Amino acid sequence: MPQLRLALNQIDSCVGDLAGNAETILRWTRHSAEQGAHLVAFPEMALTGYPVEDLALRPSFVEASRAALETLAGRLAAEGFGELPVIVGYLDRDESEQPRYGRPAGAPKNAAAVLHGGRVALRFAKHHLPNYGVFDEFRYFVPGQTLPMVRVRGVDVALAICEDLWQDGGRVPAARSAGAGLLVSVNASPYEREKDDTRLDLVRKRAQEAGCTTAYLAMTGGQDELVFDGDSIVVDRDGEVIARAPQFDEGCVLVDLDLPAAAAEPPAGTIDDGLRVEHVTLSADPLPAYEPETPGGEADRLDDDAEVYTALVVGLRAYAAKNGFRSVLIGLSGGIDSALVAAIACDAVGAENVYGVAMPSRYSSEHSVGDAAELARRTGLNFRTVPIGPMFDAYMGSLGLTGLAEENLQSRLRGTMLMALSNQEGHIVLAPGNKSELACGYSTLYGDSVGAYGPIKDVYKTSVFRLAKWRNRSAAERGETPPIPENSISKPPSAELRPGQVDTDSLPDYDVLDRILELYVDRDQGRSEIIAAGFEAELVTRVLRMVDTAEYKRRQYPPGTKISAKGFGKDRRLPITNRWRETA
């Protein structure tokens, strides 16, 4: 039986950074070659980054991607890797397609290529295009209509891109029909809570359908609101796991595979779903038999809390780095939200690059600055205190504000303070809002919503508590100081914008609130279904009314790490002036 050492490189590409991404691909190809790989793969659109959004519609960018691919092929050969086939995702266009209804102008393609011998040996485009949730690929791409195959060391390798595996039909059954010995799918599937099990089940099922060993290569890292969690998987034709990569880590998965020899006559013609086989022989003869060195194996899995927390850390780290920031700035109230954000930030960029500032007002409790200082002491972040009294007095002297205007003023003075420090010192400001308060509009526009990134914007308040406790517990288990002060976790949440204020003045208890929000926001259930699920009608009405009227504030909130299938991120698009009320 022919053998192959497959190298799956789960890397973090940056959208638009063609030169940087090409360097990354070159570096990991070098590593793969040093490890004796015979076939090397990189994720979906690794050369351009993913998702490129409307850049796909900019002709100069499409041309630059195509040129970068050719250059990369040449550089790989020049460095001595010409004989090593390298699969690379990139952005292409269909040169033959005429403008037509339902297809984007310029016919861009979510493509991948096999580089070999200093040139592009084979190109293909994603066949199934996702167009739901965070995906808009009908807007951006024309689909591919081939079954791409390369013969490598006597093995026929069928190729696919991401959604090609997630949908029934198409390239998976076609791989079986064409007699593929290996199916390699390159992906950029974004992270969602609990998606990892779904993904494993999917790959096992598709391998059985394809009737061959199947490799699922995932991206890792973060791009704006999306996080990619790695977790590349190789299973055999019976769906048994051969190898599973670590979650969230950049790295190369190496696996030695015994694979069926290709038929003498290469497959050809049009097969399942009208796909035309496009077969290229790169090397017809099997390798001399060798002793497998990389028998696969499965990396340890993170438990649910660790997984979500790590996603938040990875998302923030990528966002700061890709925007060119080395340090972050956080307003520290002594409360649980800013404390968790600070802990995430310390893990993402290092405590020495985290700057916290307490900005007490006359309504701040005694413990608020104390708890913030204690957080700083435990984590080692840089801490200072700047009271907002003088600024508050200056505004009140000119405007004489009352009620909500006076409350919001304090929050906005803090936002202005953070932005001034950001401009002066060069830190990126983090917004501390959680998903519960964003859902209900319980925040101040241009106040606590100020920031370039909201690390916990997709985390409900009950999860904020759970993650804070998990982070402290895991520190204790490692013999480290738990970062978050006990008092920040145990005291009743409060915005401290008026005397004695607590969140429950305005919001229901978070454990009930969050369960209602999840049904309404994440599961799109209506009022009657939520009441039928066992919640009190008046409470449901009150919560839904808050959510319905908070759309404008949510639109103005900065991007943040997305950890749920549906939430307040790029996949939730409601008209701002929408008057639809579940509770009318």
Next chain:
Amino acid sequence: MPQLRLALNQIDSCVGDLAGNAETILRWTRHSAEQGAHLVAFPEMALTGYPVEDLALRPSFVEASRAALETLAGRLAAEGFGELPVIVGYLDRDESEQPRYGRPAGAPKNAAAVLHGGRVALRFAKHHLPNYGVFDEFRYFVPGQTLPMVRVRGVDVALAICEDLWQDGGRVPAARSAGAGLLVSVNASPYEREKDDTRLDLVRKRAQEAGCTTAYLAMTGGQDELVFDGDSIVVDRDGEVIARAPQFDEGCVLVDLDLPAAAAEPPAGTIDDGLRVEHVTLSADPLPAYEPETPGGEADRLDDDAEVYTALVVGLRAYAAKNGFRSVLIGLSGGIDSALVAAIACDAVGAENVYGVAMPSRYSSEHSVGDAAELARRTGLNFRTVPIGPMFDAYMGSLGLTGLAEENLQSRLRGTMLMALSNQEGHIVLAPGNKSELACGYSTLYGDSVGAYGPIKDVYKTSVFRLAKWRNRSAAERGETPPIPENSISKPPSAELRPGQVDTDSLPDYDVLDRILELYVDRDQGRSEIIAAGFEAELVTRVLRMVDTAEYKRRQYPPGTKISAKGFGKDRRLPITNRWRETA
């Protein structure tokens, strides 16, 4: 030849306001009936408003739309209009479609219905779904596959929805094949500069293809960033204009038509592009001959500047009203941008509902407050002055800022001031930024970008000047006081954040800048094409670099009236951390 009096009601629906929109439809049906109409039409998705975006994916909203349609049919009959066929756009779902690849969950439909006799006589869904620019209809809807026809007073009327006319094939040739005597298309086509001529040419061409009189009913008003400009059109089978409605006005176009009698045998079967004819006879016999009273005619056309200015007024008026605001608040610097925004606001909501505040600093020139006061005097808007010195001193005393941080601070102090007054007094804040400065990032986040709406965010600075002069000229022609002070138009633009600052310290001259921006932003041209168009290479590089790095600020900018095919609105979606540089 049978006759029909057709009533095309170009109305402004509010997204989500099913009850309010139903009232509007009822009111205009009453009016149409009083005018003796025999067939009444309302725009695309008139019952739900347009565009509903992700609300289409919320099952409770889809059901509410369906229920509201049934209720409306009953109310029309109860009020005595049961015999009058009424065409109404709404949101439906396909009850038979199973979940499948590429189709949205729940199978929502961009639908319209013919209400008659107290019930829904015919339902149909848009056949061609637009999925480019501001449209994402592949994400939201499944297409209709019928040619809907109703026989009204002996005339076979074929029906279509918007994109059905904009794309080749489908319902237009099908209407000819089925022998339609009239083609009625209901639309919600958003306004764009100079789109009106395209639209007229389109309707004329389609009428000739359909081989029958064709009515194009458009929406009017504004929904978030989109403006709808009315301009409904009726042309005969030779493409000659019979009637053309006013631009931007809500109203009813009545036209008496002589139309061919329907064949004895109703059309049936599957015709062009696989469309199945769905024919319902509502009234088989022609009306007794009557004397036409509404012979059509064309409303006066606005010239280019008047058209754009009116679009800006209509967009702002709709946004304020649909968000429940009666008054607006503007920071008045004495400069041209805030002056034009104030003039637009006075025209949109009345000067008595416009509140202006001058917020001078130590760097403000003498003329800045004077020019703002003069603007107030000319327009009659409410004016006050609140210096920012005390707040500035309080921050500088605590933080000791310098350079850009000090400049931005002043802008943010003004933003906080405006929001405080908004909270205290209930006005909606307008952001004064124009498209040139947004393109280049020449603005302060949470400073001059503060506001719920940016009326001129899609207007280049050179157009700001042109519109200001046009508005003054048109006032003078009517014998009114030109609203904008001459000095605001003639002095060099300046942000006045440091001594002697002018825009040209940071930006090229606007007449060159705007021409480069239009090529790069609106036409998606690359650096080499722009240089080939005759601009100096170094200047092009400088401008493109500014645009490439300003994406984050643009994302945080509030919505604003959209007047160009491509610009900084919902159709331009670049990844925030994108590193692609035209100038690399």
